[in-house]
Amino acid sequence: MISQELLEILACPKCHTKVELKDPDRLRCPNCKVLYPIVDGIPVMLIEEGKPESETR
Numbered sequence: 001m002i003s004q005e006l007l008e009i010l011a012c013p014k015c016h017t018k019v020e021l022k023d024p025d026r027l028r029c030p031n032c033k034v035l036y037p038i039v040d041g042i043p044v045m046l047i048e049e050g051k052p053e054s055e056t057r
Contacts, residue, residue, distance in 0.1 A: 002027075002038060002041065007019075007020075010043060010045065012029035012031065012032055012034065012045075013046065013047050013050075014029070014032055014047050015029065015031050017029055017030060017032070019036065019045075022035055025037065026038060026056075028053065029050075032050075033052060033054070034051065035050065035052075035053055036049060036050050037049060
């Protein structure tokens with residue numbers, strides 16, 4: 001699980017909007033509608049790792 005302090009400083013690498021915790025394994029950019037994985041408690045905030053929310057349902 002990501003700490004609240006870390007969550008408060010994380011931003012989307014593409015648009016720089018603050019991300020939100022979608023579930024324990026993913027972060028979501030509300031602007032881009034992109035999900036970024038959390039692997040072993042570490043957010044993977046790389047543009048190429050982001051998946052459009054519409055593809056993950």
